[in-house]
Amino acid sequence: MPELPEVETSRRGISPHIVKQTIKKIILRHHQLRWPIPKELPSLLEKQTLLTIDRRAKYLLLRFEIGTLLIHLGMSGNLRICELGTAPQKHDHVDFEFENCLLRYTDPRRFGAILWLGKEPEESPLLSILGPEPLSDEFTAALLYELGKNRKLPVKQFIMEQKVVTGVGNIYATEALFKAGISPVRAANNISLKRYQILVEAIKEILTEAIKQGGTTLKDFVGGDGKPGYFQQTLHVYGKTGELCPSCETPLTSVKLAARNSVYCANCQR
Structure with a gap:
């Protein structure tokens, strides 16, 4: 998608x-x-x-x-x-x-x-119903911390809720959580303000770089000129279950969250 x-x-x-x-x-x-x-x-x-x-x-x-x-x-x-x-x-x-x-x-x-x-x-x-844009100044660690403090659902599902922040889909949530070193299954109410700050920065960096690369072409997507996006060449964990973590070489694992496959490193992401 x-x-x-x-x-x-x-x-x-x-x-x-x-x-x-x-x-x-x-x-x-x-x-x-x-x-x-x-x-x-x-x-x-x-x-x-x-x-x-x-x-x-x-x-x-x-x-x-x-x-x-x-x-x-x-x-x-x-x-x-x-x-x-x-x-x-x-x-x-x-x-x-x-x-x-x-x-x-x-x-x-x-x-x-x-x-x-x-x-x-x-x-x-x-x-x-939409929340703030992820690349806007309104999307902050304080916002995530406040909205998440009473939520027990996994953080990956939390940041993919459109009422929390708009447009952070499966690919980029997976990559941002890896970059931030946060497990996708950790509860949203079990993450400190400091770690949410790291996650917000990771989301902004990942999305900004993906836009520069023209997006991610996995199946059908092409840009307005008919050309594919190239961000898939820099994906670290998405779609790579069983491959070695690029940071510690531990085999990447996966878990189903809301019917979506979530790949992560159990060693690097806590």
Whole structure:
């Protein structure tokens, strides 16, 4: 699933091509994603100028004068800039034709979303519940310590809760906990303020580096230019059960947390 760095990579990749450009035509080839795409989308947005593209958690927010369009990449979605007239392939479900190019939404599993939020997008149930952005000044060790002091669930599940902090998905939670030396199974209420400070710094560093590398391509993700991300080449533990820890050479182990496989070093992470 595309996580925050992949979504941010997509935002940065497509923005220079379409921001301040006018939508000439919208082609809906498949209306049913995770939720139905509004059938009135072409009549709403054709002839409208895209003012800016923002990101909130793993959502892209395309801002127009009349309101905001939300795009979520789901499990396998991506957005690419294509030349006008580029023939669609099997899983190319939506085209936004601009003056000089088209923005194409591709989603083999169709678990993403394209939704019209209108003029008050922050009131949407999808956005109103979200916690702070992990790269913002609002995301601090004090916040994690306060929110976690009465929570007994494993810390990995805790930092993946969108109400706690947005956009820290499975890959980057795994890598950040390894970098911070914290076991993913340790209870959130059993971590000191000092160790939360180390974890917050690790999350920020991991996400920043992943964005620089264009995200992580494990299966389907490509950026706006159709190229894969390269952060997977620097992954230390994610997906490496049984391999040797890069720090102490102890075999990496794994545990299921909320149906997700969590790889860690039982020697380095306590």
